[in-house]
Structure formats: structure tokens, C-alpha cells
Amino acid sequence: MKKLINDPEAVVREALEGMEAAHGDRLRVMYDPYVIVRADAPVQGKVGLVSGGGSGHEPMHGGLVGPGMLDAACPGEVFTSPTPDQMLEATKAVDGGAGVLHIVKNYTGDVLNFEMAADLAKGEGVEVEAVVTNDDVAVQDSLYTAGRRGVGVTVLAEKICGAAADEGKSLAEVAELCRKVNGQGRSMGMALTPCVTPGSGEPSFELGEDEMEIGIGIHGEPGRFREPIGTAAQVVERLASAIVEDLPFESGDKVLAFVNGMGGTPLIELYIVYRELNNLLQERGIIIDRRLIGDYITSLEMAGCSITLLKLDDELTRLWDAPADTPALRVG
């Protein structure tokens, strides 16, 4: 294992200390338990937005805390859901009297821990709603699985719902908007290499030099299919076709196109992916009206990418364009 760390056991804490040192002007970091919170929280009268998940996906979620996006994030251990006590502290820290929305990615651990936290917070008199994102088309959505995973749409929902909360929308309205974003967004990812968690020191799966994994999640878990490696055009065709056909996205639709790097893929390659995606959508008459390109939901040093498409309307476009000021994403 080659990593820029001091101690595998201290990775999350030391990264939080770095974030606090770098962004202390707008973030406050609590260490017992771990919570990253807006420096000016709670904002009175505004719906609080809380998300969280395992560490190793930076900048999500801690780097997306700030005006216009999240009020707090709960970082778990690497690839491990945070715990209800963290979520409870985060919820109390951001409750400005208008209630708190939990944005939860659909992973069994995240969902179970957030459910316990919501029960605890309600017991303390805080109004809580939870929306579970599940936009990953690589997973069959059936009664017989844990359901589709929450991936790229989560970042877009955090931006759009953050803007709505800033506008003074109620908890019920922000939650409904979050469900709408999740309902209109679809994603799929792929990997060229596995990643190595600091705790295990071992690759999360074995992948041959000439192979790629299609349909990966964000925790180093293997994907749905293993194939001989293809060109960027072939990879985009594979991912984007599945996404487009799933919703489905149709000719004339305006979309936000989000090309996300998994952590180990350079921006030059992500722009080639964007080029192919742009061509493919143009051929189908789908209009890219907004875009986001870069590393936002990573899987440590995994090489690969994910594509997310979100069907836009005037409301979503306006909220996407509204100002946000977080360490990882600034608009306006």
C-alpha cells in the first residue's frame, strides 16, 4: 500500500483536522463524534440539510458543506456508514427551527443508521424528514436486492435542495424537491482499477491489466460485468445508453450532464468522456443545458468514472444556478 498518510488508523481524523485548518472560515469540525458543520449553523428559519456516508468519497460530503448546499456532513470511517450519534449531533447543530432534511444514499448501512438517528432526533423534538437517493441503473431494482445505490444524483440533490432551503422553502417542500431530483436523475459508473482502503491495505477486487468493471459502486465493490477494456467512446456508449434508456431521456429533453471522476482518473480523460457523452446525446436529440465535470464522488484512488444525467426543468435549472459557496463547489 502506497499512500500519503501517517497512520492508517488516523486517516479520517487527520483529514478532518486538515479540512478544519484549511476551511475554518466557513466550516466547524466537531470530533466527538465527527461532524462537519457550517460555521454559522444553525441558520434561523432555514431548513437544515444533513448528509453523510463513509469517508473515502471526498469531496462528498464534507467538501459540500457551506451556504447554498449542506449545513452538515457526517463522515464515517473509510467506506463505512457514520453512526446515529453523529447524525443526531449534526441534526441538532443545524436545526434552525424549520426542521432538518436527511439526504441518504441507498446503502443498507447508511439507511439503517439514518433511520435510527431520525428516531432519536424526533425523540428530542426535532422535525426530521429523510430522502433516500437511488439513481444507479447498474443495479436491478427489485424486492430481492437492497435496491439501487445512491450515487451521482446525491451531489446534484445537495446543490439544488440547498438552494431551495436558502429560498425559505419548507421542510416538506425541500424533501419533495429532493425526491423529484432523485426521480429525474440516473447514473452509472465504471472502474479501470480497484482501490485500496487504508484499513485493509489490499485492493478491493482483482482486475486484469486488460479488463474493466462496468456498473461499480463507490465503495470499491466489484461491478455487475467484467469486460475487456474498451475505448472512451465504447465506455460512454455502454454507460450512457443504459442511463438514457432507463428513465428514459428523450429527444428534446434538457439535461444536466455530470461526468464524475472516481479519484484516480485525470481531468484530461474526463473531458474525453464528456466529448463522447456530448456526441452521443446530440445524436439522440438530448440537450446538455448544464454540466459538472470533475471529482465529486470518489472511491479513494480508483481509476474510472461515472456519468449522471438529470432531466432539467425551469425550477431545477434556476436552483442549480443559485449561489453556493463550499470548499469543493462554488456557484455565483
Place this chain on the structure above:
Amino acid sequence: MNITSTTVREWIRAYADEIAEHRVELVKLDTAIGDGDHGTNMDRGMRKAVEKLDGTEGEDIGALLKGVGMALVSSVGGAAGPLYGTLFLEMGKASAGQEELDLAGWTGALEAGVKGVQARGKAEPEDKTMVDALLPALEALRAAADEGAALEDALRRSADAAAGGMRATIPLEARRGRASYLGPRSVGHQDPGATSSQLLLEVAATTFGGAG
């Protein structure tokens, strides 16, 4: 001999040791069909639970088990935190105020715990989860109780049933948890949650059965 708050403490300590010993094995099982953190997370949680045992002298069995549950909920993370946390919390509720448990008392506590796990995780038998070790263990306890078996004998049969249930997860296709994302690729691997649950019941048999 009945289960006492002293032997419950021993059981928790012995389980923490067993988890530490099997940490790497649990990580390997979880890497195959999950995300590879089960051994690390359970080890961290059980160390926390053992730390919390200090200063609980005089507490009844219910309070001890609730303390273990809270420690796991706040330190394990993943799905295992709420699930094992719920198992111990519900076992604690069912044995609230008790200084001793006989076979019926232990069976009642485990029954409450397993019900709680199923309600929280919504897993059914053969979903390839910890329930596949816990439920057969519970059924074996009930059968032994009906036959009027001694506690030691019942615990041994319960642990053996858990081991059978654990091994029976190998050919199953996962329908809950992260392993379900793999679909048919989850077949051929033993479930890590069923493995850590089997260890819990095996340690119960050796600790409470006096054969440890």
C-alpha cells in the same frame, strides 16, 4: 447453572477476543461479496463495548446488554452497527432487571433480539445475512427447551445450528445488504454477518456452558 451477569460479562469479553482473532477472516469474507470492513468494524465496536463494561459492576443482565448495544450502535457503523446494536438492545429489554437467566429466559432474550434484527434489516431466511445463523440457533434453543434439555446442552445445539446456518449461506444468492448488488456473483461465498453471528453463539455455548 443459569446465566448470570458475571457470565454475561465473560461472554462479551470472550466475543471481543474471538472477533479480534477472526478479524482478518471476516475482512476476507466481506471483501469477496461486500466492502471488506466487517472484521475491522466489529473489532472496533467490541473493543468499545468491552471498555464500557468497566464501571458496570452491579448492573443486571438487561442493563449490561443495553450498554453493549449502545456501544455498538455508536462505534461500528455500516449495517452491522444498527443490526448488532439492535440485537443487544432488544435482548437487553427482554432481560431488563434480571440477575439470572435460565434456558427459557435466554431463549426469550434471543428471540427478542432476532425479531429486532429482522425488523430493522427486513431480512428473511435465505437472504444470505446474519439472520441465517441466528434463526436456526433460536429454533434449536426452542426445540431443546421443549424437550426439557439442560441449558448447556441447549446452548451447544444452538451453536451447532448457527454453524450449520452459516455454512448454508455459501450457495445462496444475496438478497439484502451490499452483497445483493453482486447478484449471482455472490453465490459460493460464506456470508460475513452470518459468520460473526455464529461466533457469538459459539462463544455463548462455551462461556455459559462452562466448557470454555
